[in-house]
Amino acid sequence: MQPIPKPFFETLHALLDAEGEISLGELLDAAGEQTYGLLVLLLSLPNLIPGLNVGLAPIGGIGLIGLGAQLAWGTPHPWVPRKVQAQPIHKGRIKEALAKLETQLDRFRWSGSERRPLNHRWIGACISWTGLLLAVPVPLPFGNQLPAAILCLVGAALLEERPTWAWIGAAGALANTLYFASSFGFIARTSVKAFDALVR
Secondary structure, three states, X not given: OOOOOOOHHHHHHHHHHXXXXXXXXXXXXXXXXXHHHHHHHHHHHHHHOOOOHHHHHHHHHHHHHHHHHHHHHOOOOOOOOHHHHOOEOOHHHHHHHHHHHHHHHOOOOOOOOOOOOOOHHHHHHHHHHHHHHHHOOOOOOOOOHXXXXXXXXXXXXXXXXXXXXXXXXXXXXXXXXXXXXXXXXXXXXXXXXXXXXXXX
């Protein structure tokens, strides 16, 4: 059995507290084997912000579909374009978003205290599917925030190797799928009306 790494949140905080600018590539290098979890968080967190998520959801969702596919396929480290890796990171915004996420995760620590390696293949499939739900422009309340919140929990589960969090995330993905499916008629009618309005 592979050794379980220490919680990456500790490493991430230390890295963000260091002086000087840091790029996405440096952040990913520090993540090491936990790169997938970090990228899931980075692509999901912005979609929790109302208004901002409208434009970012399709982009983040597509990225998460590819990321989950690589994880399910068994790729050790995800492929990220060099130009993207060279982008500087806004430490303040990440620390602020990270602090809010950790506050919410504290509610789950009682049920996720045990840490052990996860099955990356099924988690990768879950990430890809939930990324698809995020990318689809669904005209429903919390249509983007729900899959983004689920992905944040799954990303944290990957970072801290907490199976319970992953199972809660998988259950959330199933509930999100049922929520979208049960509203399919409403979504179809809304889409038709929007299309008619554009044509006229």
